[in-house]
Amino acid sequence: MNALTLWFHRMGSPPTFYAFAERWRPWFLWSGLLLTVVALAWGLFFTPADYLQGDSYRIIYIHVPSAWMGQFVFAVMAVSGFVALVWRIKLAEIVSLASAPIGATFTAIALATGSLWGRPTWGTYWVWDARLTSTLILLFLYFGVIGLSRAIEDRRKAARAAALLAIVGLVNIPIIQYSVYWWNTLHQPSSVRLFRGETTIDPSMLWPLLLMAVATKLYYAWSLLGRAQAMVLEQESGKDWVRQLATADRNA
Amino acid sequence: MHADRDRRVRRMSLLAAPGALLRRDLLIAWRRRAEVLNPLLFALMVTALFPLALGPEAGQLARIAGGVAWVTVLLASLLSLDALFRSDLEDGGLDQWLVSGRSLPLLAGARLLGHWLTTGLPLTVAAPVLASMLGLPGDAALTLLAALALGTPVVSMVGGTCAALTAAMPRAGILLALMVLPLMVPVLVFGAGAVDAALTGVSPLAALLWLAAGLALALPLAPLACAAAIRISAQ
Numbered sequence: 001m002n003a004l005t006l007w008f009h010r011m012g013s014p015p016t017f018y019a020f021a022e023r024w025r026p027w028f029l030w031s032g033l034l035l036t037v038v039a040l041a042w043g044l045f046f047t048p049a050d051y052l053q054g055d056s057y058r059i060i061y062i063h064v065p066s067a068w069m070g071q072f073v074f075a076v077m078a079v080s081g082f083v084a085l086v087w088r089i090k091l092a093e094i095v096s097l098a099s100a101p102i103g104a105t106f107t108a109i110a111l112a113t114g115s116l117w118g119r120p121t122w123g124t125y126w127v128w129d130a131r132l133t134s135t136l137i138l139l140f141l142y143f144g145v146i147g148l149s150r151a152i153e154d155r156r157k158a159a160r161a162a163a164l165l166a167i168v169g170l171v172n173i174p175i176i177q178y179s180v181y182w183w184n185t186l187h188q189p190s191s192v193r194l195f196r197g198e199t200t201i202d203p204s205m206l207w208p209l210l211l212m213a214v215a216t217k218l219y220y221a222w223s224l225l226g227r228a229q230a231m232v233l234e235q236e237s238g239k240d241w242v243r244q245l246a247t248a249d250r251n252a
Numbered sequence: 253m254h255a256d257r258d259r260r261v262r263r264m265s266l267l268a269a270p271g272a273l274l275r276r277d278l279l280i281a282w283r284r285r286a287e288v289l290n291p292l293l294f295a296l297m298v299t300a301l302f303p304l305a306l307g308p309e310a311g312q313l314a315r316i317a318g319g320v321a322w323v324t325v326l327l328a329s330l331l332s333l334d335a336l337f338r339s340d341l342e343d344g345g346l347d348q349w350l351v352s353g354r355s356l357p358l359l360a361g362a363r364l365l366g367h368w369l370t371t372g373l374p375l376t377v378a379a380p381v382l383a384s385m386l387g388l389p390g391d392a393a394l395t396l397l398a399a400l401a402l403g404t405p406v407v408s409m410v411g412g413t414c415a416a417l418t419a420a421m422p423r424a425g426i427l428l429a430l431m432v433l434p435l436m437v438p439v440l441v442f443g444a445g446a447v448d449a450a451l452t453g454v455s456p457l458a459a460l461l462w463l464a465a466g467l468a469l470a471l472p473l474a475p476l477a478c479a480a481a482i483r484i485s486a487q
Binding site: 085167168 | 418
């Protein structure tokens with residue numbers, strides 16, 4: 001058995017996972033916070049203003065990483081859900097279940113910051129642009145997964161049901177995106193293609209953005225591990241190691 | 253000779269259980285004709301509301317007819333999806349599916365086919381009526397008919413999969429809508445887009461082919477997903 005599979009097997013044991021999460025969470029949190037501060041300070045104060053949009057473009061340091069995370073977390077949710085369904089690994093169920101609210105929040109942040117930026121730039125909070133619409137549908141997909149998992153009492157069954165829906169959603173996401181682009185170009189000429197600027201972004205603006213992307217991943221790891229810890233404790237509440245943990249806490 | 257007969261017997265037995273299930277579902281639907289007609293009546297009624305809300309001007313109605321017809325059909329299908337697996341879960345029927353040793357995807361496929369025959373097909377057949385209520389000209393109405401024929405099976409299959417996931421809940425109406433409607437965006441876009449294209453004189457073939465592609469994708473995958481959902485719900 002190689003080191004990686006061994007690690008996966010070890011992580012399958014709740015106490016080991018709990019200890020692992022306990023050890024690594026502070027690292028994720030502090031490195032993520034540090035990167036956020038550096039990236040935001042860099043992005044907000046030390047990069048030049050855009051010649052066309054002025055300072056309002058700086059919202060991309062929140063907006064773009066959130067949008068990336070919205071899609072990334074959905075993929076993580078579906079892939080770990082697939083692992084949970086196929087190999088029945090409890091931890092994968094927990095990762096899939098715990099990811100949904102985080103991803104939904106990132107997607108909502110991306111939509112909210114996008115519409116705040118759209119107001120001064122496009123003159124309206126919302127346009128039925130293909131990109132915006134598919135992000136909105138992504139948020140709805142998240143809501144469906146969260147709603148389904150909350151509606152089923154049994155935690156493991158809820159995790160499996162949500163995992164299946166997430167997989168169906170992941171298969172659908174490219175189709176939805178394609179269809180929405182098709183729809184938009186059919187109905188109106190593409191008047192708004194500001195996002196195409198992403199590839200032609202100046203390096204001085206790109207670096208803080210990439211740092212922010214890493215920072216959001218670290219935050220996600222921190223938040224995910226915390227939620228997973230809570231779920232593990234709930235699931236194992238009768239076990240000895242949890243009791244020991246609780247009494248140790250009380251004595252401390 | 254012998255092997256050939258064996259193979260034939262096996263193939264028959266492969267389809268025997270799903271066939272019996274489909275016959276049973278259709279028979280039940282026939283005995284409860286009034287109930288089966290409800291989605292159709294719902295669709296007709298909602299369609300009748302649009303001229304009342306927007307004014308009877310035919311040109312204006314025709315312009316939005318494709319979208320109106322598709323949204324109406326989607327909502328009408330949703331209504332009938334909720335109970336698709338519930339009674340079988342409650343009386344232990346789904347457990348029998350699981351322990352029968354028959355192919356679960358085929359059984360699920362038979363149930364989905366039954367749903368389409370009792371909901372999607374009537375709605376498709378009613379398409380000319382919906383079209384004339386909304387003042388759609390002839391070829392656009394034909395396009396709507398074709399789009400519904402290709403799109404409603406996908407609605408039944410994807411919706412049925414979600415319905416299998418919510419089968420254990422006493423009432424899942426809104427939640428089911430929340431799960432199914434985002435997944436139905438492509439069908440809506442291409443379905444309504446086909447009618448729109450026909451209306452503006454562009455060939456609707458592209459959109460129809462996309463719908464057909466979606467159907468070709470859903471046909472093998474949806475029964476598998478639905479079987480997995482049944483496994484999760486029935487455990």
